[in-house]
Amino acid sequence: MRKIAYPALNETSSKGEITITLPMTPTITAFKSSPDGGKGLARDMRVRWALEEVGQAYEVRLVSFGAMKEPAHRALHPFGQIPTYEEGDLALFESGAIVFHIAERHAGLLPDDANARARAITWMFAALNTVEPPIADRGIAMLLEHDKTWYGERLPILEDRVRVRLGELSNRLGNADWLEDAFSAGDLLMVTVLRRLKGSVLLEKYPNLSAYVVRGESRPAFKRAFDAQLAVFTGKPPTG
Numbered sequence: 001m002r003k004i005a006y007p008a009l010n011e012t013s014s015k016g017e018i019t020i021t022l023p024m025t026p027t028i029t030a031f032k033s034s035p036d037g038g039k040g041l042a043r044d045m046r047v048r049w050a051l052e053e054v055g056q057a058y059e060v061r062l063v064s065f066g067a068m069k070e071p072a073h074r075a076l077h078p079f080g081q082i083p084t085y086e087e088g089d090l091a092l093f094e095s096g097a098i099v100f101h102i103a104e105r106h107a108g109l110l111p112d113d114a115n116a117r118a119r120a121i122t123w124m125f126a127a128l129n130t131v132e133p134p135i136a137d138r139g140i141a142m143l144l145e146h147d148k149t150w151y152g153e154r155l156p157i158l159e160d161r162v163r164v165r166l167g168e169l170s171n172r173l174g175n176a177d178w179l180e181d182a183f184s185a186g187d188l189l190m191v192t193v194l195r196r197l198k199g200s201v202l203l204e205k206y207p208n209l210s211a212y213v214v215r216g217e218s219r220p221a222f223k224r225a226f227d228a229q230l231a232v233f234t235g236k237p238p239t240g
């Protein structure tokens, strides 16, 4: 939010001026051409979803793989990746930090109660630090290492690690709709992490996790975010 002092509009203003708060439209970056063909698996999807959940309009700057490694983009993102987030003179990278920033500045993604808020934030870290790494390792191996002689031995090891985490998460979620009492940024991140396994038997083995992902994807904000990223791929504007 940008605070601008305007001249007094009425005589009751004690200092002769009033403060009007203007919302500033953030700009995020996303792949110009996503390798997933519009499945919403790249990490701009979680940022788009968070912005949609809180009702914050945003703009998107699409970047090519080449442009991501150029100094102009590296000034925003030291590792030359997407997503980034710019809002006035604030520039952020790391999807988790961006979602946290959005959740801190707007109502709707973190509970007000301090302990409930701390638990939701814990799930944000769990999604990114505990559940995503084995899923990402498996994805990278499938993409970049499938022609290696040792791939056949490595893949089952990576899949076992994913299975362990899914089993533990499934046990904790049980029959609940969300990880805590209400949907939070923790669920938002966890669902985006689990979506990377969509269509794989690894996820299908846990019906409560599959249903949890569908529950997240059924939220109107998710659908708007998904349609927006798909429109980049299809070249057609979102219909919703």
Ligand code: GTB
Binding pocket: 034, 035, 036, 037, 041, 042, 043, 044, 065, 068, 080, 081, 082, 083, 093, 094, 095, 096
């Ligand atoms: N820790 C960072 C974050 O959470 O923001 C990781 C950011 C990241 O990995 N960005 C990827 C990127 O910019 C895109 S999301 N890669 C380009 C590069 O490093 O040069 C990862 C991703 C990419 C593609 C798919 N896909 O096609 O399915 C899924 C996920």
